[in-house]
Amino acid sequence: MFRAFALAFCLIATSVAASPQWLNYPDPRIPRTADGKPDLTARAPKLPDGTPDFSGIWRAPTGKYLENLGADGIEIQMQPWAERLYKERQENNQKDRPGGRCLPHSVTDFDGHFTPRKIIQQPGLIVMLFESYHSYRQIFTDGRQLPQEREPAWFGYSIGKWDGDTLVVDTAGVSESTWLDDIGHPHSDALHIVERFRRPDFGHMQLVVTIDDPKAYKKPWTARIGWELMPDTDLLDWVCENEKDFLRLKGN
Amino acid sequence: MTRKLLAVSVLCAALLLSAVPLVAHHSFAAEYDNNKPIKFTGKVTKVEWLNPHIYVYLDVTDSGKTTNYAVEGGAPNGLFRQGWRKDTLKIGDSISVEGFLAKDGSNTVNARTWLLPDGTKVFAGNTEDGGPASRNQ
Secondary structure: OOHHHHHHHHHHHHHHHHHOOOOOOOOOOOOOOOOOOOOOOOOOOOOOOEEEOOOOEOOOOHHHHHHOOOOOOOOOOOOOHHHHHHHHHHHHOOOHHHHOOOOOHHHHHHOOOOOOOEEEEOOOOOEEEOOHHHHEEEEEEEOOOOOOOOEEOOEEEEEEEEOEEEEEEEEEOOOOOOOOOOOOOOOOOOOOEEEEEEEEEEEEEEEEEEEOOOOOOOOOOEEEEEEOOOOOOOOOOOOOOOOOHHHHHHOO | HHHHHHHHHHHHHHHOOOOOOOOOOOHHHHHHHEEEEEEEEEEEEEEOOOOOOOOOEEEEEEOEEEEEEEEEOOHHHHHHHOOOOOOOOOOOOEEEEEEEOOOOOOOEEEEEEEEEOOEEOOOOOEEEOOOOOOOOO
């Protein structure tokens, strides 16, 4: 009884306190269990034309793959220059990680990130809005090919195709200034990322990321990342306005 | 009353909110020295509740000499989602901090634990910045 009272009180208290930023804002599109909680194991939604609907706010449950995309002991065979750079980054305490200068993450480190991202889906286009660093990514699903001529881009160029219920996203043209993860796995201008997204139920996203970069790695390698839905909430503002760390970052 | 509200917030956070990792945009090891742990109690002189990290400035008096420390915490959004607010700590509040000093010799500290005089923990959460885990989490 006390727990029920405490739960009700806290829900009201926190929703009132947080209402200006929609931190707790019930979404009528979310299926509910009998007690009113989001039913995260309900059937994954589809658009009227049968296309899987990935809309929602998602995050990785931990920062494990943000820290190290090869966290599960995946065999990663680097080319000699990549291995040297990777070791140098370890020895320098990752002080040159782009985030240290408040530059945003890129494709794979955002894939592994535990901060929220909103997926907005419309015919021909999927947009990801990342709360951290106030960043976004566009995945074109309108049948276009990757551009032949391309300037290096922080998030590269992404096209997506449906393979049954799985969205297969090809990305190329990612700037070499970005790191694959916080620990410092490097990449070259030949980087080709394949992400396979599948929503097995309402509250979960499976994400299989393959790194294919023959200039940096002797063979492709694959990480398996899961996302969880963040129901009944929204993104918060995030601008790097009070950066004080960069000048204090030191290597060895 | 403020203390009661704070206690309610803490209770709510503990009851309802799972430990969401706090963001660190930089590497812990590049900035802080895990061989320089520090623990002190001071009075809040300023709170900066801003991205990418909160900073709380504390006047710490030791043997008659007062030093102002800049204490770095988590990211405001992660803290906000866990129930903490920009006015959780107010100017003049007393707070005990355990953390690690910066490598550059400045009075800058990365806090792993913040405790009110009654032992209530504030700004609790996991930091996934590669730094030493808080002793109490």
